[in-house]
Amino acid sequence: MRIYADENMPLVQQFFSDLGQVTLFDGRNACAQQLADADVLLVRSVTNVNQTLLQANSTLSFVGTATIGLDHIDQAYLDQRQIPFVNAPGCNAQSVVEYVLSSLWYLAQRYQWQLSAKTIAVVGVGNIGSRLAKALTILGAKVLLCDPIRQQHEPDFPHTDFSTVCREADIISFHTPLQSEGEFATEHLLNAQTLAQLKPDCAIINAARGGIIDNKALLAEAESLAKLGKKRPLVLDVWEHEPTILMPLLAFADIATAHIAGHSIEGKARGTEMLYQSLCQQLNIAPKYQLSQFLATPAVEKVQINPNFGLPDVQSLARLLYDVARDDAIFRYTLNNKGFDWIRKTYPARREFSSLQLSGTAVPNWLLQLGFSLEQ
Numbered sequence: 404m405r406i407y408a409d410e411n412m413p414l415v416q417q418f419f420s421d422l423g424q425v426t427l428f429d430g431r432n433a434c435a436q437q438l439a440d441a442d443v444l445l446v447r448s449v450t451n452v453n454q455t456l457l458q459a460n461s462t463l464s465f466v467g468t469a470t471i472g473l474d475h476i477d478q479a480y481l482d483q484r485q486i487p488f489v490n491a492p493g494c495n496a497q498s499v500v501e502y503v504l505s506s507l508w509y510l511a512q513r514y515q516w517q518l519s520a521k522t523i524a525v526v527g528v529g530n531i532g533s534r535l536a537k538a539l540t541i542l543g544a545k546v547l548l549c550d551p552i553r554q555q556h557e558p559d560f561p562h563t564d565f566s567t568v569c570r571e572a573d574i575i576s577f578h579t580p581l582q583s584e585g586e587f588a589t590e591h592l593l594n595a596q597t598l599a600q601l602k603p604d605c606a607i608i609n610a611a612r613g614g615i616i617d618n619k620a621l622l623a624e625a626e627s628l629a630k631l632g633k634k635r636p637l638v639l640d641v642w643e644h645e646p647t648i649l650m651p652l653l654a655f656a657d658i659a660t661a662h663i664a665g666h667s668i669e670g671k672a673r674g675t676e677m678l679y680q681s682l683c684q685q686l687n688i689a690p691k692y693q694l695s696q697f698l699a700t701p702a703v704e705k706v707q708i709n710p711n712f713g714l715p716d717v718q719s720l721a722r723l724l725y726d727v728a729r730d731d732a733i734f735r736y737t738l739n740n741k742g743f744d745w746i747r748k749t750y751p752a753r754r755e756f757s758s759l760q761l762s763g764t765a766v767p768n769w770l771l772q773l774g775f776s777l778e779q
């Protein structure tokens with residue numbers, strides 16, 4: 404079996420080499436000839452899987468993307484060719500939540516906010532949004548949930564419509580897919596008109612897909628606000644037209660990163676593991692490997708929690724593992740000379756909260772709900 408995999412897919416040899424011959428390729432620049440004899444194709448979000456890419460291939464029997472996002476996959480085309488397709492829902496949800504929490508703590512320090520006094524809207528309440536909402540509630544924030552699709556299917560879902568979100572939120576964090584058509588389209592959900600409805604100091608966080616925000620409209624608004632001596636707090640992990648981003652927008656972002664919110668060690672590797680499990684299922688064989696066999700011992704493994712540990716201390720604990728300011732600094736320093744994809748390819752290690760084992764007689768339950776582990 405010939406297995407072609409994105410070169411930025413961690414642990415792919417470890418998981419897949421028993422199943423066939425693994426060939427790595429540059430995901431952003433993949434071409435049809437290169438994949439002509441593939442039986443299995445494993446991609447990340449930078450490879451557009453469509454007729455153009457697969458026109459030279461007549462052997463493909465499995466396509467997997469180690470991501471939740473699907474906007475790079477032409478599913479109708481795969482269906483038409485009856486090629487089984489899977490993604491990896493939830494693989495990197497905790498990683499994105501930790502990115503957003505770190506960003507919020509950064510903004511709270513910079514603008515001297517009390518997060519518990521803020522109304523935070525979570526737009527898109529799926530794998531990421533629901534975990535984030537839970538974490539924000541633990542931190543004492545008032546949370547608005549906006550997900551019209553869930554509202555349609557779940558009568559008790561406490562949906563707040565997007566126009567109310569725009570009027571009432573102090574902070575909006577986007578966690579929807581990029582969808583350009585239909586009743587629930589999200590492309591340019593935030594545009595010149597909806598931006599004008601926001602509170603002037605409403606913070607925006609986008610770690611979903613760049614196209615959910617009209618980047619040109621965001622820049623125009625930021626420039627107008629600057630003329631009045633004002634600024635909207637802004638966190639952008641994703642950008643329209645990656646890897647070629649709207650450079651002037653960078654100056655207005657408090658935190659700017661290279662689509663790495665989901666790039667914890669666990670988040671990326673879980674995606675690979677989920678594709679491995681799906682392929683094993685299709686081949687009707689029992690999986691031989693699991694992620695825990697391959698994860699390295701974390702640099703910081705155990706921390707003692709004392710009874711006087713409280714909510715204000717959680718930021719310091721989280722910082723032992725991740726501080727988004729690190730990734731913002733890398734982005735600003737290297738974007739011009741090394742480029743967007745280089746930053747992604749050389750992304751430094753980041754472990755999730757679960758890698759930290761907490762000991763002591765009084766580890767609060769809410770720390771475990773945030774994702775930290777108890778000492779084993």
Ligand SMILES: NC(=O)c1ccc[n+]([C@@H]2O[C@H](COP(=O)([O-])OP(=O)(O)OC[C@H]3O[C@@H](n4cnc5c(N)ncnc54)[C@H](O)[C@@H]3O)[C@@H](O)[C@H]2O)c1
Nearest residue numbers: 471472527528529530531550552579580587610611664665
């Ligand atoms: N920056 C990153 O590294 C990174 C990592 C993971 C995911 N993502 C992006 O984040 C998105 C969300 O991830 P997820 O794992 O939570 O996906 P998910 O599919 O579990 O959840 C998406 C939610 O958005 C809702 N939704 C769809 N259209 C909506 C609309 N118009 N308004 C409000 N809600 C709407 C859906 O009902 C669903 O509940 C992904 O589609 C992907 O594009 C980015």
Ligand SMILES: O=C(O)[C@H](O)[C@H](O)COP(=O)(O)O
Nearest residue numbers: 447448449470471472495665
């Ligand atoms: O949709 C997703 O799951 C994420 O956006 C994904 O983590 C992006 O990372 P990439 O596949 O581009 O490395």
